[in-house]
Amino acid sequence: MKTQQQVKTKKAELPESNRLTRDDWLDQAFWAVVAGGFENVKVQSIAEKLKVTRGSFYWHFSDHADLMASLLARWKLQQISLDQKLDSQRSGDPVKDLEDVVDAAFTQAGATLENLRFEQALRSLSHQNAEAAHMLAEIDAERMKLFESKFMAIVKDTKKARDLSVLLYLAIVGSYQALSRPVNPPNIRIYLQTLISTYLVQKMATK
Incomplete structure (x- = not known):
């Protein structure tokens, strides 16, 4: 049986490229964007945060453009997967199903709005x-x-469902803008979500 020291030594012998994955680099690139936009994604800075040399980067990506394209592709896949999951959810209560979508939109913002x-x-x-x-x-x-x-599952009218979808999208986008302000009242996220749920979801079920 290997001792703890032998395991540590074995790990230390591994090349940097084997100790990290593409997702490790993509995760750091994501946080770089969160901190300062896409112009903040710099290979050397990410390597320093990961405590590896810049050369390790080229085991996973051909160049900076490949890193950026991979970051965008991963984000797109995550969004599509979430939408597909929400679309497939059918509880038997269409109002609850739509409220779950609204809840997911706010949860998707991230714990720190990342x-x-x-x-x-x-x-x-x-x-x-x-x-x-x-x-x-x-x-x-x-x-x-x-x-x-x-x-559509609530109002049974194609045009009305489309119009309400536009209003919901605008309400969510507006909420995101409000949430991103440097200073906000306490519990602002709950307040905004409750407004949307009350006036754009629940009231539609009673008409």
Whole structure:
């Protein structure tokens, strides 16, 4: 049986590239975006945070552009997976199903609003980056399709479901902007979510 010291020695002998994964680099790139936007993603800075040399980076990515493309692709996959999961949820109560979507939208912002800040940075990037703009258009379309399907189960009217989906999307985007302010009243997230749930979800079920 190997002693603890032998295990530590074995790990120390591993090349840096074997001790880290692509996701380790992508995680640090994500937090770099959260902290300062996409221009803040620098290979040397990430290597320092991971306590490895810059050379380790090239075991996982061909260049900085590959890192950025991989980061965007991972984000897109996460968003699509979440939407598909929410779309497949059918509790038998369409109002609850839509409230679950609203709850997921607020939870998705992240415990420290990290996901919200990443998406805001991505939307800023999309003004100069056609690939990012196209990807965001795809994600927005998927979200709208999800909202429409949930509203349709409540109101049974295609145009009304579409219109309500637009209002819900605007309410969520506006809430994100409010949440991202440097200073906010206490419990602002709960307050905003309750407003949306009360006036855009529950009231629709009584009409």
